[in-house]
Amino acid sequence: MSAPNKSYDPVEVEALKPEEVERARDEAIAAFAAATGLDELKQAKVAHTGDRSALSLANREIGALPPQAKAAAGKLIGQARGAVNQALAKRQAELEAERDARVLVEEAVDVTLPFDRAPRGARHPLTTLAERIEDTFVAMGYEVAEGPEVEAEWLNFDALNLGPDHPARSMQDTFFVAAPDGSPDSGVVLRTQTSPVQIRTMLDREPPIYAICPGRVYRTDELDATHTPVFRQVEGIAVDEGITFADLKGTIEQLVSKLIGDELELRWRPSYFPFTEPSAEVDLQCFVCRGASVGNPDRPCRTCSSEGWIELGGCGVVNPRVLIASGVDPNRYSGFAFGLGLERILMNRHNVADMRDMVEGDVRFTLPFGMEI
Amino acid sequence: MRVPLSWLREYVDLPAGETGRDVAERLIRAGLEVETVEQLGGDLKGPLVVGQVLSIEELTGFKKPIRHCWVNVGDANGTGEPQEIVCGARNFAVGDKVVVVLPGAVLPGPFPIAARQTYGHTSAGMICSARELGMGDDHDGIIVLPPEFEPGTDAIELLQLVDEVLDIAVTPDRGYCLSMRGVAREAAAAYGLPLADPALLDVPPANSYGYLVKVADPVGCDRFVARTVTGIDPAAQSPIWLQRRLQKMHVRPISLTVDITNYVMLEVGQPLHAYDRNRVDGPLQVRRASEGEQLTTLDGVKRKLSADDLLICDNSGPIGLAGVMGGASTEILDAVTDPETGEVTGSTEVIIEAAHFDPVAVARSAKRHKLPSEASKRFERGVDPEASRAAAQRAVDLLVLIAGGTAEAGVTDIAAPRPMRTITIAADLPDRVAGTEYGRETVTRRLQEVGCAVSGSDVLEVTPPTWRLDLTDPNDLVEEVIRLEGYDNVPARMPTVPPGRGLTEAQRMHRRVGVALAAAGYVEVNNYPFLGDAAFDALGLAADDERRRTVKLVNPLNDEEPALRTTLLPGLLATLRRNVGRGNTDLAIFEAGLVFRPKPEPVVAPRPAVDRRPTAEELAALDAALPDQPRRIAVALAGERQPAGWWGAGAPSGWADAVEAARTVARAAGVELEVRQDQHAPWHPGRCAALYAAGTDRLVGHAGELHPRVVKALHLPERTSAMELDLDLLSADGARTVEGPAVSGFPVATQDVALIVDRDVPAARVELALREGAGELLEAIRLFDVFEGEQVGAGKKSLAYALRFRATDRTLTADEASTARAAAVASAEARTGAVLRGA
């Protein structure tokens, strides 16, 4: 920078001539406009606003001017630099926007590409169906009770009013556990029903008892489309003061309503189970033909064998003899019990044609059921 | 039990338009399990008439003998002229009465009949066989009718060809419904109509000159009625109505006497036995067998008797297994016609036995000799002891009426005293059990309808009928009332359930574990628990492996698999292979379920009395007899755990996934796992992790890659991996309460450290040493690299850890973090022989 000059003629400073300042300003604006990319703009910025740019050099001359001339020159240069910076910022924004648009286009991907890197899993529908039934009853205040699958004959039969010579005992095709000497007299069987859990629950504690007992049970059937030697039951039991057959009906209706819906009719018919008296069998109206196949050979129904009804399960008022064997006072308490076959409910509720699919563990069968049903 | 509707109507005057389905619906709602309603002759259409064979011309020159006949069919053909028919059967003669189907008719099939040319003649109809008319499958020959029917008579009506038959599965409590009499009683009650009881007969009183019977075992036999009929015409045959009814019941007509005993059993439910009196030696005796005695039963089988068997004997020894099957030696003889003289010989004198045997004795004999018979089925379920006299009388009447016999005046009736069965029941008990109001009058009326004698007012004294042996308890009577009033008419209401505790912690944990594995890509399967030694051999278990000690079944489905599983792996691996075989190659499956481990000294379970609660000792003994049944969970993996895709390479499943599955389970159960190197069949000896509940020495399972030999033996995909955990052991410490951590807002200081250790030093030990050395400033530690190679030296490996330090109350200085890191390294050096890499 030149030293202040007391006898100074501003006209002699070439760089501060207005036409020179304007030219430098216009050259800068033109150079910014001409820049096609951010790099070119950066070069233009250095050339036209940097320390060696014409306007910067001119600005430096102002210090050497006489005081009376400084203001005018300062204003002249300031306006020019303002215009240049404005043009630069504008062009900078334009070019950045252009670049951003181009880059985002380049980075675009096909988001419809399949992504199955994480393997899918599922729970078995019989498990989740049991849980759904459990939850229905837990919501009513029931507890879930469990027991062993290898069970004492006394609990599986005798305590349930099925004495050694009871005809119903031979009806149930029981797997007998061998005694240490190999004989069948171990007094132990694979439970044929989940009813022994009811006995255990009653032996365990005082009424009121409201319990649901899900579990695997065993009968010596060969596996086919409608039978499996290992299957699942859910039994329920209520023992309290004043429990009646009407309570049983209401409870079963509630379950069916929650599980299957309200559209299908129920049929109650007397039946026989040694552990309940009175006993009943509950049939659900066939969900496929709704009874239209009955006596109508032109429209046979495979689901209900043209009977119009599907067996849902057995139930009844707990036989007082069972209460006595379980240590419950039949003069004070009464109860009801019911049992449902889960495989059949799954078949009906989800239109599964062949029970073998529930047994064989083919992942293609189970996967669609997901985590809950 | 089959029930022809036409027969049922004989005892109950059902409304005329009532169909088999209508009746079935009523009976179902009354508690009889009607399984089918069969339409007999549903598509049958006449004319089907009686014809008389006028002439037979034997045609020759064909492959089989053919007859060209002229048959008188009366006016049934519209002309009254004889009908020309060609017939292939030969069991009829000129003059015989036969069944003729005329053109325009339709036989069951449906099989329309038209006149046609055959064997050079016109055949205008057919002479029919029983099979063609749908009367039964056992007879191919044509039907020859008794001579009394006029030609032209409608044979559809005559042969009762159109009918409906209900088939009822009789539950064990309703033995009386194994008879027309019992079903008719139910139908009468269901329709509110009177019953014409076929057992209401005039029976002469017992006297001293009937056939001599000695009952040595009045417990086994509390009633024995014997009647004798002589002068039976051996040539007499069962009339059409009798044969037809038997056929509809699926009982094959055999001979008149046998048919009558069968018929009476079906009618009143009392099994009868007929002896040829001339073949019986001396008095009939009822006694138990002596060990070693033998009896040849009617089916020709020689049976060794045991001391429990209840027998009918004569002086020669056993002649019948009481209530089960008669003996061959005193059997009614088949009628035999002498070809020379035409004389018919056979049994002419019979003793009819109508006895009542102990249900348990009969059931055991039938079971022991594998001889379930129509008689034993009824005795087991309970036969009306008061029906014996009537049943015997009915058989005698029929033998006199149809067989031309003469009833002898002697009536044997031995009856052990029978206590009166009376049940005391509060009149409002049905109301209280049902939860509705019937009132005493309804209760009394319904009980009377089923045959009970009822007296009393607020408390009723009820004497059940002799045929209802199932009615023993007050609740049995309650059921009778409720079912006859209709189950559908019982109101529905909800009990007031006290607040519940919800699921137990264990139940919630079992659900969480399943959800966690499914979320991690595992598919749940359920396998049968049956297995055999082959499964253990395939797993390579040592001969003394504890898992080979199994609970065994007496009657397994498959003799190769007589035992219950002690591990979930055999079933799980079989399912894995099945899936691979079906083309599902990338697999991750799991199963949760019980395994069965015998107690060291198995004991026999007691059978406490049932008239009281078992004692604490009895309950303990019951549980002591059961095997341990812990709940396990297992996974198996094969193929790719992550598939290759457009994102890059896939990842094969392996030992680490199996261990991770165990951690997933443990995490869901709220338990930390500690992993230790192990060697345990069926796992790869170098790739097997023993899993411990952290902070304990409790082994809870194993995980890793399976032994290559196991993979080969079970035909599994290479590198199949598996894990099995005992959920009961895993969660044995119970749920822990988590304390909320104080989350520090001060910055983290991260320090990396690479250590060189011997190759066989477990990473878990190094990490533990670092943790303990680093002290409480250590927030987290993570192994981010494992390296083996020249740079670290032979038999060595490098483990690189990222350590994160943070204090809860200040920003750590670089010195503090470095000091903690140095302490961690020093601890690893001291405990694992680690050397700081690059040091």
Ligand SMILES: [Zn+2]
């Ligand atoms: Zn249907």
